[in-house]
Amino acid sequence: xxxxxxVKDSIDASTVEGxxxxxxxxxxxxxxxxxxxxxxxxxxxxxxxxxxxxxxxxPEWLLEWRLEAYRxxxxxxxxxxxxxxxxxxxxxxxxxxxxxxxxxGPKSLDEVDPEILEIYNKLGISxxxxxxxxxxxxxxxxxVDAVFDSVSVVTTFKDELAxxxxxxxxxxxxxxxxxxxxxxxxxxxxxxxxxxxATLNNAVFSDGSFxxxxxxxxxxxxxxxxxxMNAQGTGQFERTxxxxxxxxxxxxxxxxxxxxxxENQLHAAIVEIIVHxxxxxxxxxxQNWWPGDSEGNGGVYNFVTKRADCRGKNSKVSWTxxxxxxxxxxxxxxxxxxxxxxxGEFYSIAITNGHQQADTGTKMIHLGKNTKSRVxxxxxxxxxxxxxxxxxxxxxxKATGAxxxxxxxxxxxxxxxxxxxxxxxxxxxxxxxxEHEATTSKLSDDQLFYCRQRGLSEEDAVALLVNGFCRxxxxxxxxxxxxxxxxLVAISLEGSVG
Amino acid sequence: MLKINNLxxxxxxxxxxxxxxISLEVPAGEVHAIMGPNGSGKSTLSYxxxxxxxxxxxxxTVELGGENLLEMEAEERAAKGLFLSFxxxxxxxxxxxxxxxxxxxxxxxxARGEEEMGAPEFLKKARALxxxxxxxxxxxxxxxxxxxxxxxxxxxxxxxxMMLEPSFxxxxxxxxxxxxxxxxxxxxxxNSLRSPDRGFLIITHYQRLLDYIVPDQVHVLSAGxxxxxxxxxxxxxxxxxxxxxxxx
Ligand SMILES: Nc1ncnc2c1ncn2[C@@H]1O[C@H](COP(=O)(O)OP(=O)(O)OP(=O)(O)O)[C@@H](O)[C@H]1O
Ligand SMILES: [Mg+2]
Numbered sequence: 206x207x208x209x210x211x212v213k214d215s216i217d218a219s220t221v222e223g224x225x226x227x228x229x230x231x232x233x234x235x236x237x238x239x240x241x242x243x244x245x246x247x248x249x250x251x252x253x254x255x256x257x258x259x260x261x262x263x264p265e266w267l268l269e270w271r272l273e274a275y276r277x278x279x280x281x282x283x284x285x286x287x288x289x290x291x292x293x294x295x296x297x298x299x300x301x302x303x304x305x306x307x308x309x310g311p312k313s314l315d316e317v318d319p320e321i322l323e324i325y326n327k328l329g330i331s332x333x334x335x336x337x338x339x340x341x342x343x344x345x346x347x348x349v350d351a352v353f354d355s356v357s358v359v360t361t362f363k364d365e366l367a368x369x370x371x372x373x374x375x376x377x378x379x380x381x382x383x384x385x386x387x388x389x390x391x392x393x394x395x396x397x398x399x400x401x402x403a404t405l406n407n408a409v410f411s412d413g414s415f416x417x418x419x420x421x422x423x424x425x426x427x428x429x430x431x432x433x434m435n436a437q438g439t440g441q442f443e444r445t446x447x448x449x450x451x452x453x454x455x456x457x458x459x460x461x462x463x464x465x466x467x468e469n470q471l472h473a474a475i476v477e478i479i480v481h482x483x484x485x486x487x488x489x490x491x492q493n494w495w496p497g498d499s500e501g502n503g504g505v506y507n508f509v510t511k512r513a514d515c516r517g518k519n520s521k522v523s524w525t526x527x528x529x530x531x532x533x534x535x536x537x538x539x540x541x542x543x544x545x546x547x548x549g550e551f552y553s554i555a556i557t558n559g560h561q562q563a564d565t566g567t568k569m570i571h572l573g574k575n576t577k578s579r580v581x582x583x584x585x586x587x588x589x590x591x592x593x594x595x596x597x598x599x600x601x602x603k604a605t606g607a608x609x610x611x612x613x614x615x616x617x618x619x620x621x622x623x624x625x626x627x628x629x630x631x632x633x634x635x636x637x638x639x640e641h642e643a644t645t646s647k648l649s650d651d652q653l654f655y656c657r658q659r660g661l662s663e664e665d666a667v668a669l670l671v672n673g674f675c676r677x678x679x680x681x682x683x684x685x686x687x688x689x690x691x692x693l694v695a696i697s698l699e700g701s702v703g
Numbered sequence: 704m705l706k707i708n709n710l711x712x713x714x715x716x717x718x719x720x721x722x723x724x725i726s727l728e729v730p731a732g733e734v735h736a737i738m739g740p741n742g743s744g745k746s747t748l749s750y751x752x753x754x755x756x757x758x759x760x761x762x763x764t765v766e767l768g769g770e771n772l773l774e775m776e777a778e779e780r781a782a783k784g785l786f787l788s789f790x791x792x793x794x795x796x797x798x799x800x801x802x803x804x805x806x807x808x809x810x811x812x813x814a815r816g817e818e819e820m821g822a823p824e825f826l827k828k829a830r831a832l833x834x835x836x837x838x839x840x841x842x843x844x845x846x847x848x849x850x851x852x853x854x855x856x857x858x859x860x861x862x863x864x865m866m867l868e869p870s871f872x873x874x875x876x877x878x879x880x881x882x883x884x885x886x887x888x889x890x891x892x893x894n895s896l897r898s899p900d901r902g903f904l905i906i907t908h909y910q911r912l913l914d915y916i917v918p919d920q921v922h923v924l925s926a927g928x929x930x931x932x933x934x935x936x937x938x939x940x941x942x943x944x945x946x947x948x949x950x951x
Pocket of ligand 2: 745746747790875
């Protein structure tokens with residue numbers, strides 16, 4: 206109880222402080238300081254950061270956290286080394302808390318781009334769900350309705366989790382209800398100043414998911430962001446924190462195969478995973494951001510920092526991702542293999558088509574003894590797209606017996622696309638064994654004809670061949686996700702041949 | 704059922720003229736063999752018939768069951784019942800044989816407006832057939848043709864053929880690379896499919912296969928033209944005398 210009061214006090218304090226500072230800048234920014242207001246003006250400064258924190262009724266420590274991050278961010282340079290090319294982002298020309306001018310959503314599905322509707326149909330999405338995904342005005346706002354059409358599903362699901370002591374809630378709820386866990390673990394894997402986008406996230410993050418699995422508990426179901434209430438509005442600076450306590454297990458699914466309408470171009474999320482002794486976390490992502498128009502305009506820039514810390518002995522984490530969609534992807538889910546005998550895995554499918562660009566890969570940092578890592582990356586490039594695998598494997602002096610196997614395959618469809626592999630290998634111990642294999646192949650006309658002779662259309666043939674190429678990774682996905690991912694692979698490559 | 708008339712075709716970037724006016728008719732229910740020296744255009748004919756990109760018909764017509772074959776895409780021809788057993792079957796990494804075949808079968812059925820075959824029926828049929836062709840069930844789970852031996856690949860072509868039940872079959876040197884037992888298994892498979900409404904065009908270099916599958920007619924292809932046609936005995940003569948007589 207006392208704790209709660211304190212939190213309340215600090216909210217008040219920060220609110221007062223926030224309002225005061227806003228007043229001071231009123232003229233300068235022409236910005237009404239009314240705390241009831243639903244939005245902040247464009248641009249980023251300390252007042253905006255305070256405003257966000259106040260709106261979210263955050264405790265003082267979190268406001269300080271954000272401000273410190275903001276001040277550090279100002280001193281950082283935007284990275285330019287990723288092999289992607291995009292128009293300069295004007296950080297002062299963006300909204301960081303809601304947006305005053307909501308772009309008008311379509312009035313009905315009739316007003317939605319027929320190509321997008323076609324994709325929905327191919328994915329077998331019901332009309333009602335289509336309305337939600339396409340942002341039709343008046344459609345339900347809670348993603349869970351969209352997918353399961355029933356709040357009771359969620360309730361039963363929450364009861365079941367509670368029975369096992371699993372905490373699965375929004376990040377904001379966790380800040381309020383489990384501050385000790387949040388404070389203990391937040392920023393312990395991705396430091397505030399880790400990189401440009403991560404630092405920005407620390408200053409302005411909106412919301413996200415929080416998961417805690419108690420010792421010895423095997424989470425009774427796959428946790429999916431589909432299920433989470435209030436999934437809507439977590440927006441562009443999402444924050445996820447997953448803690449697997451000793452001997453626990455959880456499989457977490459992120460994302461959605463349907464292209465989500467999104468008004469925000471820049472996405473800079475942070476995902477932190479902490480794995481204690483003998484625990485295991487499987488994190489699967491299927492990401493299909495709104496692709497923008499056929500010229501690539503309006504697509505999402507996805508700059509996300511995902512990292513797992515295998516803190517405990519014999520802990521294990523595996524990242525599986527299927528990436529299609531965004532205009533620009535910059536993403537390196539990483540594993541810090543700190544505990545002795547810990548294991549990290551990274552399975553990735555990255556598909557680029559049209560004008561898309563992806564620079565993705567992983568970092569496996571071996572710190573503990575006999576740590577093992579395995580990387581299987583499948584890059585598929587079509588159209589005029591470019592995809593780069595960038596992987597770092599490093600072994601610390603104490604990581605005796607560290608082992609890594611990396612297999613990196615690229616498939617090119619057509620003559621105008623590119624695939625690049627950039628491996629970085631560092632080892633400070635002579636006992637580490639690192640293996641790297643890389644192949645690049647072209648989708649062969651012979652194979653295509655063979656499939657067509659057996660009755661497959663050209664598009665079905667491409668889908669079949671590409672799914673075959675990705676099989677090792679698809680197999681790592683949970684069943685339902687894998688089926689959806691296969692459809693997604695097919696859809697992303699439509700129009701890539703012929 | 705298959706009517707080829709004065710077929711001319713060019714191949715590749717260089718537009719090399721390979722087929723120089725082939726005329727050939729295979730009535731329903733008949734098996735015709737095509738023999739001929741290396742490079743005479745046998746495989747080219749099979750690709751032109753099945754609609755491979757890069758093989759351009761410059762003159763002539765081809766009809767299957769009264770329909771203009773040349774206007775159709777490769778997959779439409781397949782759905783019409785045209786099947787090619789490839790001289791060099793392709794490897795399809797990551798796609799289990801069963802998945803491949805089920806996808807193909809149902810794509811064809813869908814194109815014909817038929818109902819898709821469900822998994823249980825498909826499995827039952829595949830298992831029975833695999834047994835008949837002495838194909839190990841594990842093999843059907845492996846990615847199609849990947850790491851299969853030459854003979855295994857050929858046997859798998861016949862397996863596919865029998866699963867798909869096409870109405871017109873072109874076999875391009877399916878007998879090459881088969882051991883004696885496999886040859887008999889393949890021939891038995893083909894013979895079991897012989898029926899009054901099905902036609903075969905069998906490309907081969909060896910009389911041996913024709914001992915098992917007795918053709919109604921034998922044609923000699925030389926320099927992209929039919930140089931001679933005759934009954935099953937022609938194959939025996941060719942085996943003895945070679946193709947010198949027909950050299951262009
Ligand atoms: N893409 C191409 N471009 C140019 N010439 C080609 C091309 N493909 C095939 N040819 C030529 O066409 C001719 C006929 O080839 P084809 O494969 O049809 O012969 P074949 O009768 O099947 O021979 P074999 O008995 O050796 O299988 C050959 O001279 C070959 O080199
Ligand atoms: Mg040939």
